[in-house]
Amino acid sequence: MAVLAMRDALNQALREEMKRDQAVFLLGEDIGLYDGSFKVTRGLMKEFGEKRVLDTPIAEEIIIGTAIGAAMSGLRPVAEMMTVNFIMVAMDQVVNAAAHIRYMFGGGTKVPLVIRTPGGGGHQLGAQHSHSHENWFAHVPGLKVVAPGTPADAKGMLKSAIRDDNPVMFIENEGTYAVKGEVPDGEHLVPLDKNxxxxxxxxxxxxxxxxxxxxxxxxxxxxxxxxxxxxxxxxxxxxxxxxxxxxxxxxxxxxxxxxxxxxxxxxxxxxxxxxxxxxxxxxxxxxxxxxxxxxxxxxxxxxxxxxxxxxxxxxxxxxxxxxxxx
Amino acid sequence: MKVEQRPAASPSKDALTDKATLLKLYREMLLVRRFEEKTAEMYQAAKIGGFCHLNIGEEATIVGTISALRPKDYVYSTYREHGHALAKGVEPNAVMAELFGKETGTSHGRGGSMHLFSQEHRFYGGYAIVGQALPIACGSAYAINYEEKDEVVMSIFGDGATNIGAFHESLNAAKLWHLPIVFVCVNNLYGMGTAVNRASAVTEIWKKACAYDMTGERVDGMDVLAVRRITDQLVAQAREKHEPSLLECVTYRYRGHSMSDPDTYRGKDEIKEWQTRDAILSLSDQMKKQKMLDDQEIQKIDEEVTAQVEAAVKFAEESPDPDPKDLYRDVYADQVAS
Structure with missing residues (x-):
C-alpha cells in the first residue's frame, strides 16, 4: 500500500487498465504531449503511443462522439473533459446519444465509455470554470455517475468504470487532485453502486x-x-x-x-x-x-x-x- | 430552388453495365419506393405513430451510395432512414415491425421510425438530432484504424446538418486522423421547410470539404449509376488510402418533411419537375432501350417487391407489442437499480 495523491491514483488506474486491455484508449484535450491539464494522464502517451492516448482538437462534440462510436465498435474509450463546464458543449452527445443509444436501439448495442471530468470551485476561476454539475447527469437514466473523494476510491472506481459496459460519468474535483491517501497496489476494484x-x-x-x-x-x-x-x-x-x-x-x-x-x-x-x-x-x-x-x-x-x-x-x-x- | 449539377470526376466507363447489377439496383430502389408508399398508407391508418419521414424521391441517392459498401462497412444515418436500413440489408419485416412499435422490430419497439438499428447489418442507427451522428460515425472509423481493419464508414445526413458545429468538427477530425469515412450529404434542397439558400452561405455543399483540404464531390442524386460510380471511388479512397471525403448528392423528396408537413413552402410545379426525372423510371427506361428489360419483367419485379412489402405489413400486424414488464429492459447493459 502506497501513499498517493489523487491524480497519481487515477494515473495508476489508467496505466493498469491500459496494460490489461488493448481496447482501452484515452482521448481529450492536451492529455498526451502536454501530460494533461491536471497531470492525471502524465507519461501515458510516452508509454502507450499516440494511437492509445489521442490529443484532440478543442472540439467537445467530436471528443464525446468519437468515444461513443468507438465504444459501439468494440473499444473502451476513456474521454477526458478538461472541466465539467466544457461538457456543456457536448451535452447532446452525452445525454441524447451516450445515455439513450442502448435503450432506443432496443439493446442492440452497448456503450462502454468513461467520461472523466473535474468540477468544483475555490480557485478564483469565476463563473465558467468553478461549478459542480453531477446532479445534471445523475438525473438521466442510462448513465452511471460516480464521484469518489479518496485516492483509494478514485483508483478502484476508475478501474471498475473502465470495465463497466455502460457510459459512466466519472466526476473528479480540481480541489482534490493533490489530496493524498493510502492506495492499494495492483488489482483494486471498488464497485460503482455502493456507498x-x-x-x-x-x-x-x-x-x-x-x-x-x-x-x-x-x-x-x-x-x-x-x-x-x-x-x-x-x-x-x-x-x-x-x-x-x-x-x-x-x-x-x-x-x-x-x-x-x-x-x-x-x-x-x-x-x-x-x-x-x-x-x-x-x-x-x-x-x-x-x-x-x-x-x-x-x-x-x-x-x-x-x-x-x-x-x-x-x-x-x-x-x-x-x-x-x- | 434551382440547382446546377456538377459532373462527377472521371467516372469509370466500364463499370455498372451488366444486367445483373443494374437489375439489383433497380429492385432495391423499387423496394424503397414501395415500402415508403406503404408506410405512408399505414401512417394514415394510424398503425404507425410519432414522426415519420419518407425517402420517396431519394432512392437513387440511397441505393447508389449504400450498394457500394461491403457487409462489414458501417452506415450511420438520420431520422429519414427507412430506405437506408433496407439498402444495407435489414429485412423489411423488421423495419416495418419497428414502425409499428412491435417487439420484433429492429429496436424491439423502443426506437420507432427515427431509431432503426441493426448491429448484424452494420446499420448503426437512425439519429433524430440533426448532425449528431457524424462525430459518432468518426468513432467507428477511429476503431477501424485502431484495430487495423479494412472496413469503411458511411455517414449520411441532410443539407441542414452541414450548418451545425458537429459537421465541421467531424470533417476536421476525419481529415486530421485519416479516418476511413465517406460523408454523404443528401441535399434534398430543404432543411424541413427552409431552402438551402436560406440556411447555408454556401449552397454547393461539396465546397465545404475544401475548408478541410478534403475531397469534395457533387453528383446528380437522381441518377443511380452516377451516384454509384462516384461512391465506388470515394469508398476505395477511404478503404485503401484512409482519405475521407464529402459527397453531395443533389436529390429531392417528393413528400413533405414528415407525414405531418402540409408542404406549403415549395411550389407544386417544382415537385412535378423533379418527378419527371424520377430515378426508378429513368433506370427502367435506360434498361429497356438497351434491351435488358421489358414491360413484362418490370411488372413481375413490381409484383414481387409489392408482395415483399405486403408480407412485411402482415408480419408487423401479427407481431406482439413489447411486454410491459420489459419497460426497464436495456436502459443499462447490466441489472441496475433505479
Missing part, C-alpha cells in the same frame, strides 16, 4: 461526496471534540444511488445533513432527502438539512468566493443547530 460509512458515529449523519467528503470528515473531527459523534456517509455512487447506508445511519442517528459543492436547488441533497422521507420518515427527529453553494454564478473575488462555497464551518454550525446545541 459506505467513512466515519462511524451516533448523534447525526452527514452525507457528502467528492471534495465535500473531505470537508465533512474534517467537520466530524471537530464535532467530536465538542462531544458530538457524527457518522459520515460517502455518497460516491450517485447513479445508481445507493441509499442503504444512509437509511441505516438515519435509523440510528435520526438527524441528517447533506453536503454538496453544487447549488442546492434540484440537487443531490434534494434527492437524498426525498428518499429518506420516503423510506425513513418516522425515524427523523428534525427536517433534513441541505448544505450547498450559494445560488450565484461563482464569483471571482477571493472573499466572495469563499463564502459562496460550503466549508467546514457550515457543516459544524448546521450540525449543532440540528442537535439544538447552539
Amino acid at each position: 459506505e460509512v467513512k466515519r462511524p458515529g451516533e448523534h447525526i449523519t452527514i452525507c457528502a461526496h467528492s471534495r465535500m467528503l473531505i470537508v465533512a470528515m474534517d467537520a466530524a473531527a471537530e464535532l467530536e471534540k465538542e462531544g458530538i459523534s457524527a457518522e459520515v456517509v460517502d455518497m460516491r455512487a450517485l447513479r445508481p444511488l445507493d441509499m442503504a447506508p444512509v437509511i441505516a445511519s438515519v435509523k440510528k442517528t435520526s438527524r441528517l445533513i447533506t453536503v454538496e459543492e453544487g447549488w442546492r436547488s434540484y440537487g443531490v441533497g434534494s434527492e437524498i432527502a426525498s428518499r429518506v422521507y420516503e423510506e425513513a420518515f418516522d425515524y427523523l427527529d428534525a427536517p433534513v438539512a441541505r448544505i450547498g453553494a450559494a445560488e450565484v454564478p461563482a464569483p471571482y473575488n477571493k472573499r466572495l468566493e469563499k463564502i459562496a462555497f460550503p466549508g467546514k464551518a457550515d457543516v459544524i454550525i448546521t450540525a449543532k443547530a440540528l442537535l439544538g446545541k447552539n
